[in-house]
Amino acid sequence: MTSTYRTSGSPEPCALPGVPEKKPRLIATDLDGTLLRDDKTVSARTIAALAAAEDAGIEVFFVTGRPARWMDVVAEHTARHGMAICANGAVVYDLHRGRLLTAYPLAPQDGLAVVGALRAAVPGTAFAVEFTDSFAYESQYLPYDPEPDPVIGPVEELLAPGAQGGRLVLKLLARHTVLDPDAFLDVARRVAGEHGEITRSSPSALLEISGTGVSKATTLARCCAERGITADEVVAFGDMPNDLGMLSWAGTSYAVANAHPAVLAATTHRTAANQDDGVALAIERILAG
Missing domain, CATH: 3.40.50.1000 (HAD superfamily/HAD-like)
Incomplete structure (x- = not known):
């Protein structure tokens, strides 16, 4: 997403991008x-x-x-x-x-482990789940782009065994309304990093969790x-x-x-x-x- 780290419209005064030594494929x-x-x-x-x-x-x-x-x-x-x-x-x-x-995909049990760790370490975190064909979220989660007829419910229910109905969990999202984004990322990696790949792309405190090694x-x-x-x-x-x-x-x-x-x-x-x-x-x- 658009970064909040904008400095200027060009890299450096009069500077042009360098080029690789050989033509890329x-x-x-x-x-x-x-x-x-x-x-x-x-x-x-x-x-x-x-x-x-x-x-x-x-x-x-x-x-x-x-x-x-x-x-x-x-x-x-x-x-x-x-x-x-x-x-x-x-x-x-x-x-x-x-x-x-x-x-x-992210294994639902790993998603649940991340949820449990973040609920304990960072109270007030709200969650959403990106499936192969749909998006679901908790009532406290504010979606970036609300969709018609959304599925809303506790993430523990969304990730419960058998609740996916054959759908794959592609990504778990965790949002906090107060924390600094980089601080939120650091805490999440410390308490839950063994259960998934945790990163962020938003200027807000929104984390994205994929399967381990993905x-x-x-x-x-x-x-x-x-x-x-x-x-x-x-x-x-x-x-x-x-x-x-x-x-x-x-x-x-x-x-x-x-x-x-x-x-x-x-x-x-x-x-x-x-x-x-x-x-x-x-x-x-x-x-x-």
């Missing part, structure tokens, strides 16, 4: 706060840059914390770049055919291995803590100017902010280089 980009502008749209410049990358033989993957049902924002612009890794690595989704290809990085690495693509042939873009694993794994990594401080510290290159088409700028430089 795959570009992996986060969406919110990175590829998308603040109004959640894809600019014409970005659409053109993605198409130019694929014309040059570079595959494009969208790698996002969004669920597949929120991918319409880019699906309409995917002439050929139709692969997405959604829910922080829990799903590989074919945008062209509108179908789930692979899922790496992240943008691990699923991207699997998809690349299937294609015979190595890490040093991948260029990745991101802005928030849920991008850190992917950015560290890729041979070349870019932080947009509005990125979280940890992302700025972990990446090899900088580019302009999402609002100023930073991903497009870097892709143009890569193709020209």
